[in-house]
Amino acid sequence: MRPPTARAPAAAPRGCTNLKLRQLGRRVARLYDEEQRALGLRGTQYSLLSWVVKAGPMTQSALAAALSLDPSTLTRNLQPLVAAGWVSIEPGDDARCHHVSATEAGRALREAAQRGWKRSQSALNQRLGDERIWQLHALLDECMALLDQSTADSGEEANLESHSS
Numbered sequence: 001m002r003p004p005t006a007r008a009p010a011a012a013p014r015g016c017t018n019l020k021l022r023q024l025g026r027r028v029a030r031l032y033d034e035e036q037r038a039l040g041l042r043g044t045q046y047s048l049l050s051w052v053v054k055a056g057p058m059t060q061s062a063l064a065a066a067l068s069l070d071p072s073t074l075t076r077n078l079q080p081l082v083a084a085g086w087v088s089i090e091p092g093d094d095a096r097c098h099h100v101s102a103t104e105a106g107r108a109l110r111e112a113a114q115r116g117w118k119r120s121q122s123a124l125n126q127r128l129g130d131e132r133i134w135q136l137h138a139l140l141d142e143c144m145a146l147l148d149q150s151t152a153d154s155g156e157e158a159n160l161e162s163h164s165s
Contacts, residue, residue, distance in 0.1 A: 031124055035116030039109060040084070043120075046113045048077055049102065052087055053110045057101035059092060081106070 032043030041049070051067060052058075058066075064074040078100065081087040086106030090099045102110065125133050 028124065032117065032120040035120045036113055039113050039116065041109070041113055043117075044077070045081060046110070046117060049081055049086055049106055049110050049113070050117075052081075052100055053102045053107055057099050060089065060098045060100050063100055 029043050032046070036043055036046050048067070051063065055063065055066065060074060060078075061071060064071045067074065069077070078087060078089065082089055084105075085103055086109055088101055088103055090101070091097070092099050128136070
């Protein structure tokens with residue numbers, strides 16, 4: 001699978017890739033957030049709730065690894081979901097281990113929110129076109145794999161891919 005090419009580069013890339021990715025991410029997030037707002041969720045909260053519902057009860061450290069998040073970031077992101085009663089965190093076998101699971105209310109909310117997620121996904125596909133979305137996914141997957149490989153090559157732990165649907 002070869003990456004999409006918009007045009008042949010005449011010179012080295014210019015501009016900040018991080019900035020461009022953040023700008024794109026904010027635009028895409030706005031689209032998803034609009035659908036989730038009526039349910040009291042942000043798109044990022046939907047993604048996290050969706051993972052917890054689909055994965056079933058799991059340790060907080062396993063969830064952090066699956067989402068490629070720092071454990072403290074995961075804890076911070078779980079707090080609003082726990083406060084709303086959509087997710088519960090229970091002690092595990094020892095003081096360092098906690099199990100995360102969705103509550104009944106969380107599972108019901110995820111089901112309702114998934115309809116909004118599908119509308120957002122469809123709107124994004126329509127705006128960008130199916131071919132461009134396919135190319136974007138392929139390029140993102142390839143880039144993540146290359147970055148994970150370079151992380152693994154340097155002796156650090158590689159990140160796992162996350163899915164929000």
